[in-house]
Amino acid sequence: xxxxxxxxxxxxxxxxxxxxxxxxxxxxxxxxxxxxxxxxxxxxxxxxxxxxxxxxxxxxxxxxxxxxxxxxxxxxxxxxxxxxxxxxxxxxxxxxxxxxxxxxxxxxxxxxxxxxxxxxxxxxxxxxxxxxxxxxxxxxxxxxxxxxxxxxxxxxxxxxxxxxxxxxxxxxxxxxxxxxxxxxxxxxxxxxxxxxxxxxxxxxxxxxxxxxxxxxxxxxxxxxxxxxxxxxxxxxxxxxxxxxxxxxxxxxxxxxxxxxxxxxxxxxxxxxxxxxxxx
Amino acid sequence: xxxxxxxxxxxxxxxxxxxxxxxxxxxxxxxxxxxxxxxxxxxxxxxxxxxxxxxxxxxxxxxxxxxxxxxxxxxxxxxxxxxxxxxxxxxxxxxxxxxxxxxxxxxxxxxxxxxxxxxxxxxxxxxxxxxxxxxxxxxxxxxxxxxxxxxxxxxxxxxxxxxxxxxxxxxxxxxxxxxxxxxxxxxxxxxxxxxxxxxxxxxxxxxxxxxxxxxxxxxxxxxxxxxxxxxxxxxxxxxxxxxxxxxxxxxxxxxxxxxxxxxxxxxxxxxxxxxxxxxxxxxxxxxxxxxxxxxxxxxxxxxxxxxxxxxxxxxxxxxxxxxxxxxxxxxxxxxxxxxxxxxxxxxxxxxxxxxxxxxxxxxxxxxxxxxxxxxxxxxxxxx
Numbered sequence: 001x002x003x004x005x006x007x008x009x010x011x012x013x014x015x016x017x018x019x020x021x022x023x024x025x026x027x028x029x030x031x032x033x034x035x036x037x038x039x040x041x042x043x044x045x046x047x048x049x050x051x052x053x054x055x056x057x058x059x060x061x062x063x064x065x066x067x068x069x070x071x072x073x074x075x076x077x078x079x080x081x082x083x084x085x086x087x088x089x090x091x092x093x094x095x096x097x098x099x100x101x102x103x104x105x106x107x108x109x110x111x112x113x114x115x116x117x118x119x120x121x122x123x124x125x126x127x128x129x130x131x132x133x134x135x136x137x138x139x140x141x142x143x144x145x146x147x148x149x150x151x152x153x154x155x156x157x158x159x160x161x162x163x164x165x166x167x168x169x170x171x172x173x174x175x176x177x178x179x180x181x182x183x184x185x186x187x188x189x190x191x192x193x194x195x196x197x198x199x200x201x202x203x204x205x206x207x208x209x210x211x212x213x214x215x216x217x218x219x220x221x222x223x224x225x226x227x228x229x230x231x232x233x234x235x236x237x238x239x240x241x242x243x244x245x246x247x248x249x250x251x252x253x254x255x256x257x258x259x260x261x262x263x264x265x266x267x268x269x270x271x272x273x274x275x276x277x278x279x
Numbered sequence: 280x281x282x283x284x285x286x287x288x289x290x291x292x293x294x295x296x297x298x299x300x301x302x303x304x305x306x307x308x309x310x311x312x313x314x315x316x317x318x319x320x321x322x323x324x325x326x327x328x329x330x331x332x333x334x335x336x337x338x339x340x341x342x343x344x345x346x347x348x349x350x351x352x353x354x355x356x357x358x359x360x361x362x363x364x365x366x367x368x369x370x371x372x373x374x375x376x377x378x379x380x381x382x383x384x385x386x387x388x389x390x391x392x393x394x395x396x397x398x399x400x401x402x403x404x405x406x407x408x409x410x411x412x413x414x415x416x417x418x419x420x421x422x423x424x425x426x427x428x429x430x431x432x433x434x435x436x437x438x439x440x441x442x443x444x445x446x447x448x449x450x451x452x453x454x455x456x457x458x459x460x461x462x463x464x465x466x467x468x469x470x471x472x473x474x475x476x477x478x479x480x481x482x483x484x485x486x487x488x489x490x491x492x493x494x495x496x497x498x499x500x501x502x503x504x505x506x507x508x509x510x511x512x513x514x515x516x517x518x519x520x521x522x523x524x525x526x527x528x529x530x531x532x533x534x535x536x537x538x539x540x541x542x543x544x545x546x547x548x549x550x551x552x553x554x555x556x557x558x559x560x561x562x563x564x565x566x567x568x569x570x571x572x573x574x575x576x577x578x579x580x581x582x583x584x585x586x587x588x589x590x591x592x593x594x595x596x597x598x599x600x601x602x603x604x605x606x607x608x609x610x611x612x613x614x615x616x617x618x619x620x621x622x623x624x625x626x627x628x629x630x631x632x633x634x635x636x637x638x639x640x641x642x643x644x645x646x647x648x649x650x651x652x653x654x655x656x657x658x659x660x661x662x
Contacts, residue, residue: 003428003431066385066387066440067384067386068384068385068386069384112321113321116320120382120383124384141429141460143459144459216459216535217542218459218530218532218534220533221532228532
């Protein structure tokens, strides 16, 4: 929901002010029900020498209204719309070589640090979106919890996720196929779920180095310090180590299952001799 | 009645001793104080209550039990009572919690149980005023603390709607929960925006009278008012800071102290609630909110100040008679229906019995016939 630190997180991740503050700070408009504004923004990044075109889709206004159920449908529609575009592209006789794949590879769901586990809205939303996109739950504003509280909360969230059988991206690995290193890495990352993040666009000089941090009267919280939060691990995982895995799963598992569902709904079965609708 | 002559006595008669008498009476009787906390779960309401009165008033919900109620989509009203004593003075404290508020995807009307509870208390007192025995458990809410999520942006539509409904019925004090998520600069801007929002939407939050005879008090009141909405941090644990034991939250990067005025406004809020304005809260609840409720209820019933209670009673009695008549009619009808049913059943049973009797007779005659035949055969055999 609003104010959970999404925009700050994105700006911290991209190390530049990609998303600007908007007029959701206006007092007059505060009471009006907002429609969520799904806006994709693309930036070019250089990650370890590799050029990366990162598209971030923000959803300002989600979770703000008194009744948030319509927002679920809007987001789901956006994701499925991208799939539909791909499907229609695939079905063309003459495919467009310069077609841009706009599918959403990862959905970061920002969980409020209540300390009590998931809320009904979180459960419903992740359950609805899980079958269509890789969902990674993220605990935002992690500087509101002490280390013990954070661990207890992470445990509760994971218990909720397994109790309600919510499908999330949990770093799957294959015991037989993958090598030791991958298995170890994935187990470690799985143990960190949900990732705790702190975002900040401000920098100060601390002990001679420039650090991104939040300054409180009682101390300074560093964004990149892995003892303070999991931001750096999440960033590494998103942009380097698991980038391809996430894309593969989107294409091979999620898109395929959506495609199967959609085509069987339209009356096509595998044993039919009919071909897919041609544009 | 015209007022009598006004003047001051030039010999002290003892009128000035009245406040002391009041003081003795109140300190002997103790008082009744009801606090309601409203806000989404996980904002620190339970911790705040425990910190405010430095006793474990409410236990935390057991995490294993949450699966039963997580998807329930209801808002409950929890009442916890405690008797607190300080230096011989008793307070019968009641804390009202609202678990489930604002936690769901669709929060439409989640404030209705809360509003209903507040109105019901006023109604109860109103009803009891006309009874001979007026002593009741007064559960009228004296102050309602609304917990705002520390988003840093502004109020949410849910906050605005609920605060509007609450502010017209009870003393409302908005507080910013979990203030240790917001840096001081962000906090100033956030408070400013909230105050903007509150005034734009005409929400009547509780504001104590600023001016008083005492300079010191006036200054204190002004600073208190300027700090609203109060930002709070709560903790039930003590942490050692600079050799001293303080209430606070221990982070890796430092300790956020509850009672430190630079960290949060907890002390100001506590002083307001307990030390300085508790009596004001109680009396405004009775004098303004209860009276407002009473007026609106009675005018809705059609009573004005000129109309004595008699006509209301008459209307009431007429209505009662009507309803009684209707009930009687319904009762008679029901009885008739049942009687018919029984009669039919009786008929059926009678015809059934007759049929069975017939069958029996038939069998009887058959048996007789066979007996005769048998005798004939025996007789024939004998010959």
